[in-house]
Amino acid sequence: MEGASPSARAGRVSRRGLLGTLGGGAVGAVLGGVAVGLSRGSEAGAEAVSSAAPANAVVEFMGEHQAGIVTPAQDRMHVAAFDVTTSSLDELIGLMKDFSSAIGYMTRGLPIGGSAGAGGDDLLAPPEDTGEAVGLTAGHLTVTVGFGRSLFVDADGKDRFGLKAKLPEGLIELPHFPGDQLEEARSGGDLVVQACADDPQVAVHAIRNLSRIAFGRASVRWSQIGFGRTASTSKAQATPRNLFGFKDGTANVKAEDTSVVDEHVWISGLEGESAWANGGSFMVARRIRMTIETWDRQNLGEQQLVVGRTKASGAPLSGGEEFTEPDFAKKGANGPLIDTNSHVALSHPTRHGGAQMLRRGYNYTDGTDGLGRLDAGLFFIAFVVDPRTHYVPIQNLISKQDLMQEYVRHTGSGLFVIPPGVNEAGGYLGKRLLEG
């Protein structure tokens, strides 16, 4: 599914190559976009644009599943949630077609619409692409799109677009968890767009342009920039560290374990009206502020007790090295070596009927809070097959008992269903929901 197409791998995307790779199925809208872009741009412009798409930084947009889930986690993220402002299903369909078309270009490192990007000949219209990514590589950009419950039914239960019957049962209203201090302006949303890339400018460019494209049909409700990954999603990746200074992602679901991914990440087996969601996933997003200053005053022993692993190597406190399975039964002089209320003990699959999640979070900082404290933390993202079994019970237990709770505060929240990928000619993100 992922990986560069042969034409992209060659480092230059010819016009025919572009039509082949995008038009091979990404959408009529993409083909239309290409045609428009080429008719507007000069030959020389198109060539210049094409040569700016080195293949080794391209993650394929098209596929059975959307990219940006099992894709090796890139270092930078910009996520935005949108409120859909139109009440027209046709306009919503148009928006998803336009998003899919633009994503097709941007993930290849090309200016939207095949336009000249930062410039061109038309002085009387705004450029089709804002231009700040021209000259940069595709940066392994992935753009993952999802739908919130409020797209299906509004707060009064009204069927906004005739989609209510297609609402997957798993797309619940998340319950209030103990200690939640959620801010309305950082929570919810009808649509979510997760842009991840190696380069922050590439990720921000994607969200900026999609927001611009959405104008008149959807507006940004909240957005969050993350500056460093806090998870590995591939065995080839080194485990990064979160802002507590601990390795994060050691026991994460990894892309190579395809049977685990199939069981715990991809939606399958849905029948009837919600069958459109098969091949998709659910995305849980939580903005978790970390009280860094308090944490930094704790001694190393306390920090390790809270996590249940050593700070240096990430090994479980029961012994071994980073990837050794924790032994929760192993006792020392003062009881279990891994505290029963440590983060690892409470979130481990053995406490939750084997449920696992693919974590794909990011460190964030949004400056200081006016009291001299860093507004920083972890933008937690997890992809799961069903939040009712794979997120809610875990969050409930953590929120009630986790020693880590003393150092964190949940300030934002969202739950979205991620539709499957685009893998057919004339397809676009969400087509099976919106037209099926």
Ligand SMILES: C=CC1=C(C)c2cc3[nH]c(cc4nc(cc5[nH]c(cc1n2)c(C)c5CCC(=O)O)C(CCC(=O)O)=C4C)c(C)c3C=C
């Ligand atoms: C509800 C799910 C989870 C939330 C919310 C969460 C927040 C959170 N986690 C850390 C730091 C670490 N988490 C680690 C492991 C881990 N965390 C969860 C779930 C949530 N974390 C799971 C399922 C696991 C794996 C448990 C296991 O199988 O052993 C670790 C250990 C290293 C690792 O395996 O990744 C750390 C460190 C922070 C700082 C945080 C909120 C700010």
Ligand SMILES: [Fe+2]
């Ligand atoms: Fe965790």
